[in-house]
Amino acid sequence: MSLSGYNFVVLTIFSIFLTQAYGLPDVEPIDDVQPEETLRIHNEIRAAVGVAPLVWNETVADYAQNFADEQAEAGVCSYDQMRHSDGPYGENIAAGWVQPTDQMSGPIATKYWLTEKPNYDHETNQCKDTCGHYTQIVANQSTALGCGSFRCHDNELIYIVCDYYPMPLGDANTRPY
Numbered sequence: 001m002s003l004s005g006y007n008f009v010v011l012t013i014f015s016i017f018l019t020q021a022y023g024l025p026d027v028e029p030i031d032d033v034q035p036e037e038t039l040r041i042h043n044e045i046r047a048a049v050g051v052a053p054l055v056w057n058e059t060v061a062d063y064a065q066n067f068a069d070e071q072a073e074a075g076v077c078s079y080d081q082m083r084h085s086d087g088p089y090g091e092n093i094a095a096g097w098v099q100p101t102d103q104m105s106g107p108i109a110t111k112y113w114l115t116e117k118p119n120y121d122h123e124t125n126q127c128k129d130t131c132g133h134y135t136q137i138v139a140n141q142s143t144a145l146g147c148g149s150f151r152c153h154d155n156e157l158i159y160i161v162c163d164y165y166p167m168p169l170g171d172a173n174t175r176p177y
């Protein structure tokens, strides 16, 4: 998979050079979110472990887009400034640079979160390293999805925010499926 850390870094450096040379036009958030494809990939990932599909929810999507807009207005523009909205939903966030392939978007963010799947052991319900983005995707307590996005660095850094309703609740013994 070309989402491995190494390729990402190589392509990132390449794209910074390119985009600084030519500049980038404004992009509508929805074009980075790609709702249909983002939902389709979520549901493919859920089906693979026998979990019912999510539906796209405009209320949830508006919430995610509002949070994204707030972050943009606040000038959030680096990986270490990424934070959660701490709202009523489950939430996954990803960011990545504009680049020639695998450019950050709703679908690419979803595939990136999926790379955590091998970290999750369903038998023990334990996670090595990070698996919370993956377990949110497959959480059977969530039935609806909505995502938003914003760009910064002259449209070169793309943030994707996906929110999940209802937020999965429980303790360490609660399984996503």
Ligand SMILES: *[C@@H]1O[C@H](CO)[C@@H](O)[C@H](O)[C@H]1NC(C)=O
Pocket: 055, 057, 058, 059, 060, 143, 144, 165
């Ligand atoms: C959409 O989200 C809203 C707010 O979270 C919720 O009240 C509503 O029931 C959801 N609709 C569907 C079809 O999931």
Ligand SMILES: *[C@@H]1O[C@H](CO)[C@@H](O)[C@H](O)[C@H]1NC(C)=O
Pocket: 140, 141, 175, 176, 177
């Ligand atoms: C969700 O998964 C849990 C754990 O396997 C299970 O007990 C529960 O019945 C599932 N809920 C739904 C709605 O499938």
